[in-house]
Amino acid sequence: MDVDLRKLRYFVAVAEELHFGRAAERLHIAQPVLSRQIRALEDELRAQLFVRTKRATELTPAGRQLLDDARPLLASAEAVRRRVTQAVRGPKTFTVGFMPGITVTPAVRAFAAAHPEVEVEVIRTTWDDQVDVLHDGRVDVSIVRLPIDQQGLSIRPLFEEPRVAMLPSDHRLAGKPVIDIADLADEHLLQEPDAVPEWRDIALELRTRGPKPLPVLRSVEEKLEHVASGTGISILPLSVATFYHRADVAAVPVNDLATNKVCLAWIASRRSRLLYDFANLATTVEWIPQR
Template sequence: MELRHLRYYVAVAEECHFGRAAERLHIAQPPLSQQIKQLESELGVQLLTRSTRRVELTPAGERYLQRAREILAGVDDAADEAVRVAAGEIGRVTIGFTGSATYELLPTLSRALRAELPGVRLDLRGELLTPGQVAGLLDGSLDVGLLRPPVGDADVEVRHLRDEPLVAVLPESHPLAAAQAVAISDLRDEPFVGYPSQHRSVVHDAVAAACRGAGFAPRPTEVAETSTLVSFVAAGLGVALVPASVRHLRITGATYRPLAGRAPTVALALATRRGDPSPVVARVVDAVRAALDQDA
């Protein structure tokens, strides 16, 4: 049995007339009648009763028509789905977000991607440092990373998105909290809260370099997550320097202030496995870049 037999049968059953069914299928009537007889012979069941005026379905033919329609609809759906998968409109993509950009980018890009690619299932993972994202890209647990370069692995392709200035996070009760801008040198005697050094945090290194440039070396209380960092500052345990996107994280008791002069910056980049053939990953990458360009 072939799919064409099902299509022939459905046409005859719906038209209840071999001539009209043949016209609908753009074939001659005798071969069509022969194909239906062959189908009945193969099944060992009479599907149709024929007269000179019309064709009627037997009870077995009624049931066979229902199942044949379901099968043909399933085949058509499968073909449509295959086309959509090849076009990158259907699939699953896991995206990692660096901790300092999680609170800005994760909700923004989630909305944009769901609007642009409603057939794509998104697995969004926030608060991931660059080394963890690189490891995830290489072992396949991540498909796309929003991270802080540099990335030293040649198997990861990195596309620069933007540079972000560092800003100060202060307790609301801090004397500098009302200042229009804060000089890094004014923080030399303050306790700091920062990202962990042992995990090679790019922001940790940028903050350390900025403080060295201002003539001091902070010894921060190290925390793994941005929300914890800002909460520690709000609790009065210290001050911090963070990328400007962290300002989207609002925690009572903490306030953000720009840095005086030319603020140090950290880059934000989009990373994927080099040569990844997945069409859905390519569509997501394009949609992410378009959303960020529009938001810029």
């Protein structure tokens, strides 16, 4: 049985929205059409994907499994479409993704000089999509900040840099020349605890009252707004903290925090001379974090 990618896209929309009406609006189709397509997919898979009540729509165990499998499958299909389109339209383009605080100019200029026939483009990424842009074909290579899901990727280390604690400017620790991670034990971290294992291991809120829900933060600017308002603290690479400097937030060095590792990543299965040329060149240029 061949799985219809269109039905998979419809399914992912409903699974992410958990609401058929909102999913239909997002897909720009009528809700009855969407419902029929989901029923058809369930018939094809011989599995119930959703439980619908008057109050809510929820994924079944089969639905959760399909969502885990559907996202990378759809990303791969989109990557194929993008690369075929790129091959047809010409001239060749090569796209580099990069995270906040990282200056890619030296590597891009050196690559462009070595390949004047190639149009080089850059895309700024976030913690949420720095790997997604590789899998869906938006970029050829991505300058990523670890940790990431490295499955299916080739990784080449580039440099490391310190991380600092971002605190409200009136915080009791603001202005200290350096602190220990233990000094932050009673703070609320505006990140997934696994992203800062040093804090996770000593955090009082994880040991006693349980973690507070994390707000959805899609950018550094949003994260710093929450820090400035006193909602919590954040741990950022030094270059990011410096680049996004603001008077109402203090960046404080922390003694016992591991450095942030910056790497070049690309899809391991790809065989492209341009890709390998950029990867080899990336290890020879001087990577200067934004200051």
